[in-house]
Amino acid sequence: MIIENSEVILSVRDLTANVDSNQILKGVNLELKAGEIHAIMGPNGSGKSTLSKVLAGHPAYEVTGGEVIFQGQNLLEMEPQERARGGVFLAFQYPLEIPGVSNVDFLRVAYNSGRKAKGLEELDAFDFDELIQEKLDVVKMNPSFLSRSVNEGFSGGEKKRNEILQMALLEPKLAILDETDSGLDIDALKIVANGVNQLAKPDNATLMITHYQRLLSYIVPDFVHVMEGGRIISSGTKELALELEERGYEWVREEEASEVGV
Amino acid sequence: MNSQVLKSTSINRDAYLTGLLNLVSRVTPPQPSPPAGRGPERVLEGWLEELEGWLEGLRDRSSAILLEETFPSTKDEAWRFTDLSPLLQVTFQLPETSNVASIPSSEITPLIFSEAADSRLVFVNGVYAPQLSSVAGLPVGVFAGNLTALPENYRSSIPNYLGKQHGATEVFTALNTAGLTDAAVVWVSKNQVIETPIHLLFISTLSDSPTISQPRCLVVAETNSQVTLIEDYLTISDWCADKSHPYFVNTVTEIWAQENAQINHSRIQRNSNVAFHIGKTAISQARHSRYTCNAINLGGKISRHNLEVYQTGQETETTLNGLTMIAGEQLADTHSALILNHPHSTSRQLQKNIARDRSHVVFNGRVFVAKAAQLTDAGQLNRNLLLSPKARIDTKPQLEIIADNVKCSHGATVSQLDDEEVFYLQSRGLDKVSAYNLLVDAFAAEILNQIPLNSVGIMLSQCIACRTI
Numbered sequence: 015m016i017i018e019n020s021e022v023i024l025s026v027r028d029l030t031a032n033v034d035s036n037q038i039l040k041g042v043n044l045e046l047k048a049g050e051i052h053a054i055m056g057p058n059g060s061g062k063s064t065l066s067k068v069l070a071g072h073p074a075y076e077v078t079g080g081e082v083i084f085q086g087q088n089l090l091e092m093e094p095q096e097r098a099r100g101g102v103f104l105a106f107q108y109p110l111e112i113p114g115v116s117n118v119d120f121l122r123v124a125y126n127s128g129r130k131a132k133g134l135e136e137l138d139a140f141d142f143d144e145l146i147q148e149k150l151d152v153v154k155m156n157p158s159f160l161s162r163s164v165n166e167g168f169s170g171g172e173k174k175r176n177e178i179l180q181m182a183l184l185e186p187k188l189a190i191l192d193e194t195d196s197g198l199d200i201d202a203l204k205i206v207a208n209g210v211n212q213l214a215k216p217d218n219a220t221l222m223i224t225h226y227q228r229l230l231s232y233i234v235p236d237f238v239h240v241m242e243g244g245r246i247i248s249s250g251t252k253e254l255a256l257e258l259e260e261r262g263y264e265w266v267r268e269e270e271a272s273e274v275g276v
Numbered sequence: 277m278n279s280q281v282l283k284s285t286s287i288n289r290d291a292y293l294t295g296l297l298n299l300v301s302r303v304t305p306p307q308p309s310p311p312a313g314r315g316p317e318r319v320l321e322g323w324l325e326e327l328e329g330w331l332e333g334l335r336d337r338s339s340a341i342l343l344e345e346t347f348p349s350t351k352d353e354a355w356r357f358t359d360l361s362p363l364l365q366v367t368f369q370l371p372e373t374s375n376v377a378s379i380p381s382s383e384i385t386p387l388i389f390s391e392a393a394d395s396r397l398v399f400v401n402g403v404y405a406p407q408l409s410s411v412a413g414l415p416v417g418v419f420a421g422n423l424t425a426l427p428e429n430y431r432s433s434i435p436n437y438l439g440k441q442h443g444a445t446e447v448f449t450a451l452n453t454a455g456l457t458d459a460a461v462v463w464v465s466k467n468q469v470i471e472t473p474i475h476l477l478f479i480s481t482l483s484d485s486p487t488i489s490q491p492r493c494l495v496v497a498e499t500n501s502q503v504t505l506i507e508d509y510l511t512i513s514d515w516c517a518d519k520s521h522p523y524f525v526n527t528v529t530e531i532w533a534q535e536n537a538q539i540n541h542s543r544i545q546r547n548s549n550v551a552f553h554i555g556k557t558a559i560s561q562a563r564h565s566r567y568t569c570n571a572i573n574l575g576g577k578i579s580r581h582n583l584e585v586y587q588t589g590q591e592t593e594t595t596l597n598g599l600t601m602i603a604g605e606q607l608a609d610t611h612s613a614l615i616l617n618h619p620h621s622t623s624r625q626l627q628k629n630i631a632r633d634r635s636h637v638v639f640n641g642r643v644f645v646a647k648a649a650q651l652t653d654a655g656q657l658n659r660n661l662l663l664s665p666k667a668r669i670d671t672k673p674q675l676e677i678i679a680d681n682v683k684c685s686h687g688a689t690v691s692q693l694d695d696e697e698v699f700y701l702q703s704r705g706l707d708k709v710s711a712y713n714l715l716v717d718a719f720a721a722e723i724l725n726q727i728p729l730n731s732v733g734i735m736l737s738q739c740i741a742c743r744t745i
């Protein structure tokens with residue numbers, strides 16, 4: 015929801031970044047305010063995942079210019095775990111499997127590292143169990159998934175649900191969902207969308223990266239951005255997504271070209 | 277010139293071995309230990325005399341073997357990666373026997389596993405400590421105690437088992453036998469299923485000079501019996517800095533699984549980092565028997581575990597789980613050998629190694645499948661985690677398969693911690709150190725989870741957690 019004069023959660027200015035000395039992000043500008051849901055669409059290879067990894071602090075991506083301000087702080091100076099504890103959450107496009115680490119232990123360690131950073135007491139296994147049972151509901155997840163190794167042997171849809179479970183638990187200020195909808199059947203998509211909608215609040219912001227307009231019928235964005243060649247080439251409201259679906263990315267490219275021409 | 281140098285070092289190694297032999301041969305005959313065996317004193321004395329006579333013969337034979345042997349060097353294939361020359365620099369002495377009596381039971385309390393609180397034998401520097409042991413929790417049908425207290429019905433069988441395993445002529449095994457006066461004995465009678473696990477605690481104490489101790493252990497599981505063992509090597513008064521002399525623990529454990537017997541054996545080596553630990557575990561598996569070993573190696577400056585399984589009948593099952601995790605300048609070497617001579621057996625081996633800092637792990641996993649061992653199903657896996665660019669892992673499967681209709685597989689991997697996994701954990705709020713620890717723990721957990729005693733698993737995970745990066 016768009017709230018007049020609400021706090022700026024994330025402000026990205028002229029962000030450029032390299033991978034293996036290839037420039038991938040070529041000047042990204044983006045602003046998210048509290049309460050808002052933004053969608054970034056764009057063809058494969060346009061740099062969407064790169065943007066999300068850069069925001070989360072992946073060490074393989076080298077920021078070469080621009081700035082990222084998260085709730086008034088310089089995000090780029092923070093370690094990945096500091097960003098996470100500060101309220102940045104990335105739901106991975108490809109969540110990792112971690113054999114040997116039980117999901118519930120992983121969730122508890124993650125949750126407690128956030129509490130510790132806030133100077134709060136850590137939750138013991140017993141209290142944590144109570145909390146997590148409640149959160150399982152958000153994504154309709156079977157409790158048996160808690161005792162299994164993190165994402166090991168999970169189906170694609172189960173992995174994505176597990177990401178949203180982590181999000182429900184960590185209650186981020188800024189949630190970045192990288193193609194959380196891809197590979198989901200319609201039932202799973204509804205569950206995930208419903209989870210995200212429950213978690214979107216007036217005091218947080220959501221950045222959804224997606225390929226398909228389909229998701230946007232379940233999670234209605236306030237703003238839609240089109241990414242192409244490492245830049246956001248067009249921004250608008252949800253109608254932009256509908257046009258995109260109808261006319262394809264070619265159309266945005268032409269629009270942009272004619273704008274530049276003017 | 278060169279040959280002269282060679283000659284003089286080899287003389288040194290011979291002389292060193294002879295010195296060790298002379299030292300360990302200075303034995304005192306076994307004393308009756310309370311609670312004394314059943315029956316009139318006269319009968320016991322008769323047994324002690326008989327035992328001493330027999331042990332003397334055994335020691336003499338081993339001494340004779342050793343006189344023909346030399347101390348191994350890296351020129352021996354079996355010791356190629358494990359250089360024992362730091363051991364040759366040390367002049368060892370026998371430990372003071374008074375150490376045994378001087379340990380208060382409060383020192384033992386934290387070492388007790390709740391599941392085996394009253395089924396534990398404690399040996400201090402290889403010497404039985406009855407005042408620290410307790411076997412009150414064991415049911416009838418099993419004997420756990422030292423050799424001299426062995427009940428009458430088992431005594432005549434001792435010569436069939438003690439010192440009778442294959443590989444008795446190997447240098448360190450023979451050295452142990454050359455000084456053999458007593459042993460920890462676990463003897464499970466026919467058809468007995470012993471639910472209570474038995475904890476064999478071999479404690480080393482540090483003293484003012486370098487010492488050698490030679491624990492010895494004999495396990496016999498008779499037909500259809502079942503037993504769970506925890507063999508545990510550790511050091512106390514570790515924290516005493518001015519007593520950080522090196523010490524040498526040379527152990528031999530002989531295990532006999534008779535027909536259809538089932539043994540679950542966990543061996544934990546957590547000696548301090550000034551120890552030289554050389555251990556032999558020799559297992560003989562009769563028809564239909566099932567043996568599982570969980571070998572955990574954490575301690576020692578230089579440690580070596582020779583794990584040898586000899587099959588004596590068909591349709592046996594063998595499971596060998598191993599975890600070595602070392603750091604600093606430690607070296608840990610596991611040489612396992614599975615000798616299959618009969619058909620239809622199954623074996624599963626999983627050896628996991630974690631090397632940090634400048635440590636050096638060696639693993640050699642031999643599997644021998646004789647012509648007669650048709651329809652054997654043998655699998656070996658070795659997974660290694662290198663946590664530092666200066667650490668080193670030498671690993672070698674050694675499959676010798678003569679039978680033609682068998683299923684044998686092996687595989688080895690060496691990896692580092694996965695950067696993407698570390699980032700995933702960081703992105704959830706874990707700092708790098710916690711992320712590393714969680715991943716290393718997870719790597720180790722696959723083996724630790726195999727240990728049937730909960731409290732041992734917990735102790736070891738703590739042990740491992742406090743050693744991680």
Ligand SMILES: Nc1ncnc2c1ncn2[C@@H]1O[C@H](COP(=O)(O)OP(=O)(O)O)[C@@H](O)[C@H]1O
Nearest residue numbers: 033034038057058059060061062063064065074
């Ligand atoms: N780790 C990497 N190493 C090399 N190239 C990469 C890496 N990550 C992304 N790229 C390249 O950057 C471009 C953008 O990729 P990505 O951000 O994954 O796009 P999207 O998520 O929009 O599909 C692609 O050309 C991809 O090949």
Ligand SMILES: [Mg+2]
Nearest residue numbers: 062063107193
């Ligand atoms: Mg992507």
